[in-house]
Amino acid sequence: MNESTETETAPHQHGYISNKDGYRKRLRRIEGQARGLQGMVTDEKYCIDILTQISAMTNALQSVALGLLDDHLNHCVVDAAAAGGEEADLKMREASAAIARLVRS
C-alpha cells in the first residue's frame, strides 16, 4: 500500500479538515460499537443479533469512508487535476485504487 503515502511537499489542507470534529465523533461512536460487540460476545448473545450489530457498524464505517472520499475528490483531487501534470495522474490513480479497496472490503 505504498502508493497511498503522502508525497506532497507543499502545505496542503485536506478536504476533511473542516469537519474533523464530525469525523472524530462518528469514529468514536464506531469505537463504542466495537466495545458493545465484545460485551455481546461476553454475554453470549444470540449470533444473529451480533451479526445485525456488525452490519450496522460496517454501514457506519462505510459511510465515514464515503464522506472522506467525497471530501478528498472535491479538494485534493480537483486541485491536482486543475494543476495538471504528473501529480494529477498520481492523485487519480490513488483515488481509483482507494475506491477499489472500499468496494472490495
Add this chain to the structure above:
Amino acid sequence: MNESTETETAPHQHGYISNKDGYRKRLRRIEGQARGLQGMVTDEKYCIDILTQISAMTNALQSVALGLLDDHLNHCVVDAAAAGGEEADLKMREASAAIARLVRS
C-alpha cells in the same frame, strides 16, 4: 430488526461460544483500529491513508461476521433443521436475512 431476537426457551449453546476469547480478541483489535483512525484524523493524516485503514478495518469486521455466521449455520441452524418444523423455517429465514444485511453493508 425484530425478527432477529432470540426466541428460544430451551438452553442452547451458540456456535461461537467455544471460541469466545478468539472473537473478543479480534473485536478488541477492531476497537483499537477505530481509536487509531481517530488519531489519524486528529493528526490530519492524508485522506487516502485513512481510507486504506478503514478498508482494513472493514475487512477485519466482515471476517468476524463470516466466522460467526459459519458457526451459527453449523450449530444453531443445523440443529434446528434436524429438528424440523416451524423453528427450522424461522432459523433459515433469519439466517438468510442476516446474510442479506451483511452483503448489503
